[in-house]
Amino acid sequence: MKIRGSLRNNTLLGLGFALMMISLYLMFIYVPTEKGMGIIQRIFYFHVPLAWVAFLAFFVVFITSILYLWKRDTKWDTLAHASAEIGVVFTTLVLITGPIWARPEWGSWWTWDARLTSSLILWLTYIAYLLVRSFAEEEEKGARFAAVIGIVGFINVPIVYLSVNLWRTQHPPELVSDLEGSMLLTLLVSITTFTILYCLLIMRNVSLKSGIAEVKRLRGLLEE
Amino acid sequence: MKRSIVVFVVILILCIPSAVAAQGSPEGQIEGQVKIEPNGEGDVSDLEATITWFIGAKIETSYGTRTNDDGTFSFSNLPTDPDYTYFVSVHYGDSEFHSSPITFESGENIKSVEITVFPFDSGEDDNLEYLFAAFAIVWVVIFGYVLFLQQRQKRLRHDIETLKTLIKEND
Structure with missing residues (x-):
């Protein structure tokens, strides 16, 4: 079982590394420079995949939180916790790369438009999720509260996604279907690469969280 | 008459520079x-x-x-x-x-x-530093996070081994 897990891990790692190299080639050499924005538009090829992974991570939190509240099996809670942490890391990166892109394009780092504000709220929601877990006196209680936040907080994900269509925003609308062939290919390869990275991170993080639970169990045994 | 023609020509000659200047x-x-x-x-x-x-x-x-x-x-x-x-x-x-x-x-x-x-294309070149900054931050954060996970995992393995040894000794 351990050998199979290690093989799966290494295969994903190798595939992820190969795809990362291909992505870098596509992002910086293969894909033509966009006419309107120039070279800065290349941020798009990792800004969008980062956002995609953040949404995927929060979707996993949403599903596993429901499963945890329903089945009360800690494996779902562990998975939700691990995914929320990764989601926060990736949303942080979205909130960093976005303003770096905005500065030369809009002339300002930040604007309180619907897309940016809802993304910030999403980030704060999952920061709250992690804080509730770490400050809860009883672990089980913290897990339950966090699961509720994980479910309710996910409502914001479609709001973030649709905000550019629902309100007038400075952020450009989703134009993936209008992308030129080479740009679409670069984006899709990059999304696949970051998704594999998410899988690798979630496996490692789940193993870490399981390790923490094991340490707690052994400490309990020792105290008895 | 002759005198008036001479005066006229003199006036005309005097006027030429100012006309040219104008x-x-x-x-x-x-x-x-x-x-x-x-x-x-x-x-x-x-x-x-x-x-x-x-x-x-x-x-x-x-x-x-x-x-x-x-x-x-x-x-x-x-x-x-x-x-x-x-x-x-x-x-x-x-x-x-x-x-x-x-x-x-x-x-x-x-x-x-x-x-x-x-x-x-100076505008594009100027923006290269923004692209570089964004790219560098993304990978520094991701590698930093992976390193953090790895370090914690290492510590945990050590803790688990120590705890297991202590439990065995207690038994």
């Missing part, structure tokens, strides 16, 4: 300097500089010269009539850079002009 004698000169942005570094020698002049909205004529090693250029023998408006343009890279309109004031016959040029 027309604008072709003794004007425009001296120019090409500067390069953003940091003044770059070759501004042998660039094509063109002068075009207008009377009202009508283009009168235009001709060109080339800049010296230090980016200076000069156009001479230009009419100094205040009705004449001059524009100087410099061809740099794939772009034309124009001066502001130049007009000689009465009594003036030398004008100076400075034309600032910049590489056409």
Whole structure:
């Protein structure tokens, strides 16, 4: 079982590394420079995949939180916790790369438009999720509260996604279907690469969280 | 009669210089300097500089010269009539850079002009640092996170081993 897990891990790692190299080639050499924005538009090829992974991570939190509240099996809670942490890391990166892109394009780092504000709220929601877990006196209680936040907080994900269509925003609308062939290919390869990275991170993080639970169990045994 | 003709001719001769001055004698000169942005570094020698002049909205004529090693250029023998408006343009890279309109004031016959040029794609080059910053931050954060997970995992393994040994000893 351990050998199979290690093989799966290494295969994903190798595939992820190969795809990362291909992505870098596509992002910086293969894909033509966009006419309107120039070279800065290349941020798009990792800004969008980062956002995609953040949404995927929060979707996993949403599903596993429901499963945890329903089945009360800690494996779902562990998975939700691990995914929320990764989601926060990736949303942080979205909130960093976005303003770096905005500065030369809009002339300002930040604007309180619907897309940016809802993304910030999403980030704060999952920061709250992690804080509730770490400050809860009883672990089980913290897990339950966090699961509720994980479910309710996910409502914001479609709001973030649709905000550019629902309100007038400075952020450009989703134009993936209008992308030129080479740009679409670069984006899709990059999304696949970051998704594999998410899988690798979630496996490692789940193993870490399981390790923490094991340490707690052994400490309990020792105290008895 | 003879005397009046002489007086008339003398008056006529005296009037000629002022009439010529009013027309604008072709003794004007425009001296120019090409500067390069953003940091003044770059070759501004042998660039094509063109002068075009207008009377009202009508283009009168235009001709060109080339800049010296230090980016200076000069156009001479230009009419100094205040009705004449001059524009100087410099061809740099794939772009034309124009001066502001130049007009000689009465009594003036030398004008100076400075034309600032910049590489056409300088905006893109400037943004390269933003692209680099975004890319670097993404990977530093991701690698930092992976390293953090790895370190914690290492510590946990050690803790688990220690706890298991202690439990065994207690038993």
